[in-house]
Ligand code: SF4
């Protein structure tokens with residue numbers, strides 16, 4: 200049995216580590232490319248949301264490399280991803296593939312259940328709790344490190360003196376995180392990684408503007424669909440922070456719910472005047488986080504969603520009011536299979552110009568009142 | 571005091587209850603006008619761009635009520651069946667309206683959430699009584715009375731195979747939707763789609779009238795019992811968590827399996843999340859396992875009636891042709 204799963208940014212790294220250390224063979228899909236997208240689009244329902252289509256492309260490409268078992272998360276609604284697996288199974292069956300599909304369904308849907316299911320399918324003896332904890336700890340550690348790496352590089356990109364240096368460092372560290380397969384070594388490496396960030400010469404006088412990214416989780420985490428927005432914004436000299444990282448996804452999908460951070464609810468409350476209830480996906484969170492970013496002194500927010508994404512469309516209805524009340528500029532970007540690089544950069548540039556403009560105005564206003 | 575009810579979305583499902591409930595409490599109920607060009611235009615203007623047509627149209631109906639009423643009832647419909655939802659846009663509907671429409675009168679937006687059990691309807695009633703400041707007792711009396719009327723309406727749809735408009739306005743001449751069709755040999759079409767699309771004459775470009783005119787029998791999910799729907803959904807590997815999707819797919823699978831229909835028309839809104847997947851599952855099965863014509867009609871504000879008619883006629887022609895062929899084979903074969 201060769202396990203595969205859909206791509207979503209770097210999540211394949213901890214997932215691969217996890218399954219391999221439990222004794223399974225893993226074949227992650229090749230990185231998302233135009234071909235992935237084309238395969239997905241050609242074989243998926245026309246009006247399905249983009250993540251479903253790219254998943255399909257991932258699965259086909261993973262099958263081509265020999266994978267035969269899909270592992271993925273399910274859901275209980277109200278949003279579509281809870282039913283993705285059902286539709287994708289039909290699509291792949293119609294294409295003539297022979298495969299297993301293991302879907303992790305809440306509420307029992309945490310990791311132990313999943314493991315039981317997998318072991319059952321391949322008739323393997325259950326892993327010992329000790330092994331599981333060991334594998335899970337290493338995988339979690341990798342996820343945490345990947346998030347730290349993302350955060351730091353996004354800060355560095357904005358102020359590096361030699362363009363492209365932080366990306367080089369990023370790739371180096373990424374490679375190391377992939378390779379290391381021992382918890383102790385990982386901990387030692389963490390120190391090394393954190394140190395490595397200070398090796399990049401930066402312009403400390405530069406005070407870059409700060410942009411927050413909110414929206415639908417897949418479009419935030421997968422650089423292929425968001426046209427590498429973080430990198431692009433970094434190249435344009437802005438510091439970027441997003442509201443969802445890999446560890447957040449793991450918490451939401453693989454861990455029992457009592458492990459959710461306590462202040463999460465409090466943060467969601469920030470959305471109440473505009474979106475007063477859970478609306479599926481991360482819709483309510485998007486609004487709460489715009490408020491949050493504004494309170495933390497960010498200069499602007501970019502809201503990402505796939506075309507026809509239901510929760511984010513509801514969220515979008517609230518954006519004009521939120522943006523006004525907290526005087527923070529917000530730009531919504533709808534992504535679909537036709538999103539093109541051209542024009543995208545220009546839009547980002549225009550948004551950043553607007554922010555600078557705004558900032559000057561604000562500073563000016565501040566000076567005036569002070570006088 | 572007047573309470574306004576938008577003639578959109580679940581008006582087609584719950585209006586008898588809503589109307590009687592508010593009237594028993596001593597309020598006057600005002601309905602927005604039937605969907606028309608103005609309402610659609612207004613809705614498109616006000617509503618967030620990317621929403622589906624029925625949500626935009628709902629915005630138009632709310633706008634139509636402004637100035638005609640003291641309050642508007644816009645329940646937050648989270649769930650109407652245990653362990654099921656309608657869709658994220660229904661969940662966020664009162665928010666969308668508040669975010670997008672200025673100068674609203676008082677909005678009554680109690681939660682209707684039966685996710686954890688049907689008896690949770692009482693929370694909804696309690697909330698309304700708080701909104702309106704009427705006694706709980708009065709509210710419960712009104713509830714019981716209105717529930718009876720709603721049940722009568724629901725069973726009329728099933729027993730007499732009526733469409734909601736006829737049942738609502740007690741159109742007694744049309745005692746049964748399909749009664750004018752004496753010949754059981756007539757074509758039978760399964761008309762799938764959300765109630766607020768297929769029964770809104772304007773949105774659906776008169777689809778039902780067109781079928782009636784051509785003497786075509788049709789069945790909708792509202793005309794079948796829950797038992798039939800559940801029977802149909804037995805084939806699903808995973809229970810479906812969208813109530814409307816489940817109705818659609820259950821009805822489809824049931825009739826497909828029993829080969830009781832000559833063709834399927836599926837009406838969906840452009841950009842509808844649930845239907846983008848439900849429609850695919852039905853269409854895939856129809857094509858793979860059954861040899862039955864399938865017409866998929868996608869509604870949005872740009873849909874043109876001429877193209878719509880052409881596709882419908884072509885589809886009906888195919889059905890006629892097949893029927894003729896079958897009948898002759900079975901008679902002479
Ligand atoms: S959150 Fe958006 S993209 Fe994700 S399943 Fe729901 S509709 Fe699709």
Ligand code: SF4
Pocket residue numbers: 509622623624625656657658659660764814839841842843844845
């Ligand atoms: S048409 Fe679809 S997306 Fe629109 S409100 Fe209805 S269920 Fe939701």
